Amino acid sequence: xxxxxxxxxxxxxxxxxxxxxxxxxxxxxxxxxxxxxxxxxxxxxxxxxxxxxxxxxxxxxxxxxxxxxxxxxxxxxxxxxxxxxxxxxxxxxxxxxxxxxxxxxxxxxxxxxxxxxxxxxxxxxxxxxxxxxxxxxxxxxxxxxxxxxxxxxxxxxxxxxxxxxxxxxxxxxxxxxxxxxxxxxxxxxxxxxxxxxxxxxxxxxxxxxxxxxxxxxxxxxxxxxxxxxxxxxxxxxxxxxxxxxxxxxxxxxxxxxxxxxxxxxxxxxxxxxxxxxxxxxxxxxxxxxxxxxxxxxxxxxxxxxxxxxxxxxxxxxxxxxxxxxxxxxxxxxxxxxxxxxxxxxxxxxxxxxxxxxxxxxxxxxxxxxxxxxxxxxxxxxxxxxxxxxxxxxxxxxxxxxxxxxxxxxxxxxxxxxxxxxxxxxxxxxxxxxxxxxxxxxxxxxxxxxxxxxxxxxxxxxxxxxxxxxxxxxxxxxxxxxxxxxxxxxxxxxxxxxxxxxxxxxxxxxxxxxxxxxxxxxxxxxxxxxxxxxxxxxxxxxxxxxxxxxxxxxxxxxxxxxxxxxxxxxxxxxxxxxxxxxxxxxxxxxxxxxxxxxxxxxxxxxxxxxxxxxxxxxxxxxxxxx
Amino acid sequence: xxxxxxxxxxxxxxxxxxxxxxxxxxxxxxxxxxxxxxxxxxxxxxxxxxxxxxxxxxxxxxxxxxxxxxxxxxxxxxxxxxxxxxxxxxxxxxxxxxxxxxxxxxxxxxxxxxxxxxxxxxxxxxxxxxxxxxxxxxxxxxxxxxxxxxxxxxxxxxxxxxxxxxxxxxxxxxxxxxxxxxxxxxxxxxxxxxxxxxxxxxxxxxxxxxxxxxxxxxxxxxxxxxxxxxxxxxxxxxxxxxxxxxxxxxxxxxxxxxxxxxxxxxxxxxxxxxxxxxxxxxxxxxxxxxxxxxxxxxxxxxxxxxxxxxxxxxxxxxxxxxxxxxxxxxxxxxxxxxxxxxxxxx
Numbered sequence: 001x002x003x004x005x006x007x008x009x010x011x012x013x014x015x016x017x018x019x020x021x022x023x024x025x026x027x028x029x030x031x032x033x034x035x036x037x038x039x040x041x042x043x044x045x046x047x048x049x050x051x052x053x054x055x056x057x058x059x060x061x062x063x064x065x066x067x068x069x070x071x072x073x074x075x076x077x078x079x080x081x082x083x084x085x086x087x088x089x090x091x092x093x094x095x096x097x098x099x100x101x102x103x104x105x106x107x108x109x110x111x112x113x114x115x116x117x118x119x120x121x122x123x124x125x126x127x128x129x130x131x132x133x134x135x136x137x138x139x140x141x142x143x144x145x146x147x148x149x150x151x152x153x154x155x156x157x158x159x160x161x162x163x164x165x166x167x168x169x170x171x172x173x174x175x176x177x178x179x180x181x182x183x184x185x186x187x188x189x190x191x192x193x194x195x196x197x198x199x200x201x202x203x204x205x206x207x208x209x210x211x212x213x214x215x216x217x218x219x220x221x222x223x224x225x226x227x228x229x230x231x232x233x234x235x236x237x238x239x240x241x242x243x244x245x246x247x248x249x250x251x252x253x254x255x256x257x258x259x260x261x262x263x264x265x266x267x268x269x270x271x272x273x274x275x276x277x278x279x280x281x282x283x284x285x286x287x288x289x290x291x292x293x294x295x296x297x298x299x300x301x302x303x304x305x306x307x308x309x310x311x312x313x314x315x316x317x318x319x320x321x322x323x324x325x326x327x328x329x330x331x332x333x334x335x336x337x338x339x340x341x342x343x344x345x346x347x348x349x350x351x352x353x354x355x356x357x358x359x360x361x362x363x364x365x366x367x368x369x370x371x372x373x374x375x376x377x378x379x380x381x382x383x384x385x386x387x388x389x390x391x392x393x394x395x396x397x398x399x400x401x402x403x404x405x406x407x408x409x410x411x412x413x414x415x416x417x418x419x420x421x422x423x424x425x426x427x428x429x430x431x432x433x434x435x436x437x438x439x440x441x442x443x444x445x446x447x448x449x450x451x452x453x454x455x456x457x458x459x460x461x462x463x464x465x466x467x468x469x470x471x472x473x474x475x476x477x478x479x480x481x482x483x484x485x486x487x488x489x490x491x492x493x494x495x496x497x498x499x500x501x502x503x504x505x506x507x508x509x510x511x512x513x514x515x516x517x518x519x520x521x522x523x524x525x526x527x528x529x530x531x532x533x534x535x536x537x538x539x540x541x542x543x544x545x546x547x548x549x550x551x552x553x554x555x556x557x558x559x560x561x562x563x564x565x566x567x568x569x570x571x572x573x574x575x576x577x578x579x580x581x582x583x584x585x586x587x588x589x590x591x592x593x594x595x596x597x598x599x600x601x602x603x604x605x606x607x608x609x610x611x612x613x614x615x616x617x618x619x620x621x622x623x624x625x
Numbered sequence: 626x627x628x629x630x631x632x633x634x635x636x637x638x639x640x641x642x643x644x645x646x647x648x649x650x651x652x653x654x655x656x657x658x659x660x661x662x663x664x665x666x667x668x669x670x671x672x673x674x675x676x677x678x679x680x681x682x683x684x685x686x687x688x689x690x691x692x693x694x695x696x697x698x699x700x701x702x703x704x705x706x707x708x709x710x711x712x713x714x715x716x717x718x719x720x721x722x723x724x725x726x727x728x729x730x731x732x733x734x735x736x737x738x739x740x741x742x743x744x745x746x747x748x749x750x751x752x753x754x755x756x757x758x759x760x761x762x763x764x765x766x767x768x769x770x771x772x773x774x775x776x777x778x779x780x781x782x783x784x785x786x787x788x789x790x791x792x793x794x795x796x797x798x799x800x801x802x803x804x805x806x807x808x809x810x811x812x813x814x815x816x817x818x819x820x821x822x823x824x825x826x827x828x829x830x831x832x833x834x835x836x837x838x839x840x841x842x843x844x845x846x847x848x849x850x851x852x853x854x855x856x857x858x859x860x861x862x863x864x865x866x867x868x869x870x871x872x873x874x875x876x877x878x879x880x881x882x883x884x885x886x887x888x889x890x891x892x893x894x895x896x897x898x899x900x901x902x903x904x905x906x907x908x909x910x911x912x913x914x915x916x917x918x919x920x921x922x923x924x925x926x927x928x929x930x931x932x933x934x935x936x937x938x939x940x941x942x943x944x945x946x947x948x949x950x951x952x953x954x955x956x957x958x959x960x961x962x963x964x965x966x967x968x969x970x971x
Binding site for chain 2: 466
């Protein structure tokens with residue numbers, strides 16, 4: 001029996017009916033179930049689903065601001081300033097940072113592994129306060145703290161141990177309950193309960209698995225306030241399968257109204273393990289495993305502070321855009337300066353999508369049918385802080401100074417998640433995440449639509465009801481192409497992409513759009529996945545404020561399963577390090593005069609200009625459908 | 626300190642008097658710091674400058690220097706007060722911290738032999754607690770916790786909640802919202818085209834049903850639902866949003882420009898920004914008030930404490946000296962006016 005991820009067929013029918021019924025249906029909108037600005041054709045909402053606060057152990061042992069808790073993160077996301085480390089002995093932050101444009105939604109995702117342990121290390125009356133681990137934690141010796149606290153997360157032990165202090169009274173798990181409740185309370189307090197729907201929060205956390213030094217980290221995002229009593233961490237469930245089991249048992253099937261989805265990040269640091277279609281013990285996926293993987297993990301974070309994970313030049317040599325924000329790291333458990341192992345296939349989203357098609361040939365199910373999101377992975381509770389010029393780091397005191405940032409010059413300010421949803425409510429946004437109608441940006445805010453179908457007009461871009469037609473006659477990003485139908489049999493599918501440049505702000509206008517590309521992956525007759533990049537439209541010199549195009553696949557093979565996703569590039573703009581080094585007066589034409597701690601300003605392999613971009617979630621084509 | 630006649634409150638006189646007293650009493654008191662004035666010299670200021678430079682890559686300006694010195698003085702005052710209240714004596718963290726420091730000084734063959742309580746006592750004798758950042762931070766924390774403690778749940782009257790809501794309008798304000806339709810013109814010559822379309826629309830008395838076809842396609846569509854100011858800005862840009870909240874509804878107005886071209890607007894309905902009722906945001910008001918009261922208690926207690934711990938300034942630059950002298954006695958950081966006055970007084 002063929003299985004597919006849940007489809008929203010009834011909604012499309014209702015939508016078409018609504019449109020056909022009345023031309024004024026779009027007018028005089030009385031608002032939807034929750035929000036005044038309900039729009040049945042959906043509008044874009046910008047947010048960050050990957051944020052760490054002072055509840056995360058590394059925020060604190062990186063000497064972050066102890067006052068930057070989840071409440072502070074949600075206030076920052078809405079436009080309030082937040083204090084950045086280092087914090088002086090009087091408790092004052094070194095400086096404050098503020099978003100120029102607030103976010104529409106955010107999720108705080110602190111590391112669940114050490115919720116209780118961190119609390120113990122902060123509570124002098126607890127017997128565990130003076131344990132060796134807590135002393136190291138508070139010592140300010142970052143390499144020591146990293147080794148003491150992060151290394152246990154690389155274990156392959158099927159039953160990882162916690163620190164001895166955890167058996168004290170109260171125990172780690174009892175304290176973790178308190179921390180989790182505070183996390184949930186912060187999300188509830190910040191979520192806009194009125195029909196203005198200005199801001200939405202999601203309760204979430206990070207499952208921080210670094211098994212055998214491979215980064216297999218995943219963020220768990222809950223649909224609503226009905227969450228399990230405790231978040232399941234790597235120390236409780238060190239295998240992905242166990243995490244999935246726990247989420248199913250404690251949440252999805254618990255009958256409490258709980259729902260959740262899981263978003264992996266940094267496959268670029270997974271040493272090829274993120275998209276292996278097998279369980280930890282090496283058993284290959286069967287159809288049930290594949291179906292569960294696709295259902296529980298419908299999205300992947302492909303851009304964040306620790307690099308881009310779309311594709312790699314080594315495996316996509318003809319796509320020069322794959323070099324964008326690649327970090328020269330493959331193993332994040334090694335100390336700085338150590339030799340890094342070579343990059344492995346299976347560490348990038350495009351690999352995963354291709355493997356997924358191949359797996360579907362064998363199993364009948366695609367385990368890696370995922371859309372794209374962007375995030376920051378910030379550890380200052382500074383949700384959505386992606387601006388290049390003012391970039392103040394994402395690792396607390398490690399990079400809150402320019403020299404600190406330059407020590408990791410290949411890192412970037414991170415990206416954003418953009419959701420196409422009817423309204424800014426949890427229900428609407430979460431459903432959109434589930435159906436993958438989302439795209440990732442590298443930090444800016446271009447607006448991008450992507451539709452695929454067999455019945456689109458070639459001149460759809462000239463039609464004022466572009467979006468309405470897009471939905472009525474095909475599927476949006478994240479969807480699966482409908483069957484061509486008798487009349488369209490033998491024809492190639494058409495894809496419509498429309499992009500508006502990020503308008504930016506008065507101080508910093510956005511860059512115009514330079515081009516729209518389409519990346520296609522398919523399985524050839526021998527069962528091997530292939531890929532190709534198409535330039536759909538290139539703007540004239542200087543870029544365009546908007547670009548729109550309809551493209552038909554010239555190489556379409558109706559018997560070949562395929563995925564298609566759009567990549568929209570902006571005109572080049574200065575990278576953060578170029579802006580900040582120039583402001584610091586660094587002149588790379590005189591290298592001898594550049595002080596040591598700023599020498600990475602002149603790093604030859606990092607471009608001074610980048611093309612910010614958006615990646616839409618793919619649309620899939622399967623022959624039998 | 627009891628209220629003193631105006632002359633006797635003059636800072637300089639105060640300092641001299643106390644200094645003189647101490648000189649005379651020097652023989653009687655120990656080198657215990659509790660009763661010495663807090664001394665600010667150029668050396669302390671240089672250290673504060675260096676720290677600032679390290680993180681901000683530039684020197685602090687005069688006002689920032691004042692704030693840094695104020696913060697440093699306040700911390701010293703609180704550390705002394707905490708010691709005076711005996712908060713250091715029973716604190717597990719401080720005892721352990723100092724015992725650890727002493728262990729470092731022990732010869733290796735005597736490690737583990739001496740009980741921590743003896744080590745702690747010896748550390749105190751040696752004054753190892755004087756400049757320890759962890760001990761100081763801990764003392765300030767305990768002192769402030771004592772001041773801030775509120776017994777029982779937060780209580781506030783209706784007038785208090787209303788006043789807090791008023792005082793924090795911006796945070797609680799429900800933004801204004803508008804429902805508009807628009808004609809969009811992209812590409813070259815937008816201004817002229819838009820103006821032409823506007824006159825055509827007006828002369829033909831056209832309503833908003835023509836919006837999608839009178840100009841060019843627009844990604845977000847031509848009939849927008851009720852949107853807040855902020856969301857409208859995201860969709861149509863700043864100029865269009867300003868117009869949406871200024872122009873009369875029920876007619877074509879514009880053109881205004883956005884990042885993508887020019888727009889003509891028709892405003893269907895508009896809702897001005899408003900403050901929610903106390904009941905709608907009661908939880909947040911209570912939380913905010915509690916936080917405010919906590920901070921206020923600490924602030925007031927700090928100010929009161931300043932009278933008990935005199936400050937002695939030994940700073941070369943006379944203007945900086947004057948500024949800091951003013952700071953040392955004023956209940957708050959000087960405002961811009963006062964700084965400006967000090968400048969002209971120079």
